[in-house]
Amino acid sequence: MTDGRLQWHPGFSAALRVELEEELDELCIEDEHMLSKKPMQIDVLVVKKKGEQPIRKNIGRIFRKHNIIEYKSPEDYLSINDFYKVYGYTCFYQSETKRVREIPPEEITITFICNHYPQKLLEHLKKFKGIEVKKQEAGIYYLSGDSFPIQLVIVKELSKEENYWLQNLRCNLKIGEEIQEVVRRYEQVKHKAYYSDVMNLIVRANQKQMEEEKNMCEALNELFAEELREADLRGRKEGIELVKKIFKMTAKGWPVENIAQECGISVEKVKDILE
Numbered sequence: 001m002t003d004g005r006l007q008w009h010p011g012f013s014a015a016l017r018v019e020l021e022e023e024l025d026e027l028c029i030e031d032e033h034m035l036s037k038k039p040m041q042i043d044v045l046v047v048k049k050k051g052e053q054p055i056r057k058n059i060g061r062i063f064r065k066h067n068i069i070e071y072k073s074p075e076d077y078l079s080i081n082d083f084y085k086v087y088g089y090t091c092f093y094q095s096e097t098k099r100v101r102e103i104p105p106e107e108i109t110i111t112f113i114c115n116h117y118p119q120k121l122l123e124h125l126k127k128f129k130g131i132e133v134k135k136q137e138a139g140i141y142y143l144s145g146d147s148f149p150i151q152l153v154i155v156k157e158l159s160k161e162e163n164y165w166l167q168n169l170r171c172n173l174k175i176g177e178e179i180q181e182v183v184r185r186y187e188q189v190k191h192k193a194y195y196s197d198v199m200n201l202i203v204r205a206n207q208k209q210m211e212e213e214k215n216m217c218e219a220l221n222e223l224f225a226e227e228l229r230e231a232d233l234r235g236r237k238e239g240i241e242l243v244k245k246i247f248k249m250t251a252k253g254w255p256v257e258n259i260a261q262e263c264g265i266s267v268e269k270v271k272d273i274l275e
Helices: 008-019 021-026 080-095 119-129 177-189 195-205 207-216 218-251 256-263 267-274
Strands: 044-047 066-071 108-114 132-137 140-144 150-154
Touching (some): 119 132, 218 267
């Protein structure tokens, strides 16, 4: 025996195989299995500076001290696997501290934000975990029955009055009044922080409609001449980087479904790129 702490895990692993030796041929046992090929990361973490201070905005009313947010792009769907991944990250976030209960579990919430109502996921949660869904207001649903408060935000269902910019974070804006209203509103707030980043993404996501509207609307032409050029250049650059990433992941043997999830695009788009 050597000095120092006993290494219990190797002995336990051997003892487990002893216990199961008559059926080892039916099992695959892997020690120290890596849970992920990439570093685990939460899409967005929101921590209230004053934990007891309630948030007035509708999407933040559920917030407690620590709030985990998972965002799905307009083309992506919230799957059963996505739910358990984020739930696992939430548990890991709580436990990865120096002291026990440094982050009290009762001070954590989970928010899922997506464009498509995840019917299959919600049916699974009701059947498997007894979780019920209750609509709070347009586009906002609370999931009750779990130890963590959970909310589901469906972007396309949100109120234009309450959540205008988040509600317009999509790729199907209509030519005419809808795009013109975005332009009018942006003119009023473009000097404020973060709005230019939101608008740049909206322009890039709706570039075809924006170009058509630009040709018909002089105000849009003047306001977004530079934004459209920047969006086009940035979109081209990001597109090239995305293609490189997809081919690298394919070369490493990643399944198409995993590539799509990692890149935040649809399986069909991944297949189109690889063809």
